[in-house]
Amino acid sequence: MSSQSHGEHSSHPTLKQYVIIAIILFAITIVEFFIIWPYNRIGAAATPVLIILSCIKFAIVIFYYMHLKFDRRLLTWIFLAGLALGLVVSLALMTLFSSVYATPAPRPYAAANAVPYVHGEEGHEVASESGHQEPVHVSEKATHTEVESTSSGGEPASSGAVDLGMEVFTSGGCGACHTIEDVAVGMVGPDLTYIGSEAASRKPGMSAEDYIRESIKNPEAFIAEGVERAMPGLMTSALTSNLTDEQVDGLVAFLLEQK
Known part of the structure; x- marks a missing residue:
């Protein structure tokens, strides 16, 4: 028994083989970093x-x-079977949950014809039975409010802030x-993926920018x-407490661009 055990373990890699391995x-680790850093190069x-x-x-x-390679062949097959089973189950679960939680893109017609709704008795259009839309007069107060909200929207975020936000998102x-x-x-x-267009409706009375910043x-x-x-x-303030105000501003600008 001892001689058989000694024979099974006698062939071990040399120092040169260890270095090559x-x-x-x-090299595989470098490939992994190249795929995901500084940004995801191959998507999903x-x-x-x-x-x-x-x-x-x-x-x-x-x-x-x-030293499994130099042990009994039965143990090798048991290990490979377990590894293959775990890999298949993991990929199957990922495929299942990605299809369940996938966020569909809006239909082209809906996206092209979306109109913001203005609360109140006036301020929106009424569709007639023939399919045409008849405009309803908007009150002076509603018009004034709409102009104010448009003017207070602020200028678009600079590309520098968006780039900084993307860097924070990918590297943070x-x-x-x-x-x-x-x-x-x-x-x-x-x-x-669409947080820039969905954020405004997440919390009543809060703008998209303020909602993302609070989140x-x-x-x-x-x-x-x-x-x-x-x-x-799932997420706590401790995870983002080390971000500077500039990084937060960049992250907000980057997320607002996701529409």
Whole structure:
């Protein structure tokens, strides 16, 4: 028995082989960083690709540094079967939840013909039975209010602030939880792909900019209802307490651009 055990473990990698294996692991890690830093280069495909690369690295470490390659072949097949099963289940669950929580793009007709609703007896159009729209006279007060809200909207955010916000989002770990199309594929927190157009309706009486700013600086203050994956306690102010005012402003500007 002892001689058989000694024979099974006698062939171990040499120092040169260990160095080559380490270089291979380092190269795979560089590829992983290249995919996600400083921004996501391949979109939604990044997550499954990173998982597969991580499995490859894990298998290499187990086979060579843990000497599984030089042990009984049965143990090798058991390990590979478990690894393959875990990989398939993980990818299947990701596919399932990404389809369940996917945020559909608005229909072209709806997006092109959307009209803001003005509360009150006047200030909106009434559709006739023939399908034509007959304008209703808008009161002077409603018109004045609308002009004031338009003028107080502020100028568009500068490209510098938007770029800074994107850098904060991608390098600050926001993308680990949140999804933005072509930027990040997080699956824990709410999808932010259209937050720039949806934020204004999340909290009554609060503008889109103020809502996003509050959600960053004090996320526990308000949890919007009817938003997928918006759960109390999921994000806390401790996660963003180290951001400077400039970084917060940039992050707000970047999220307002997501429409």
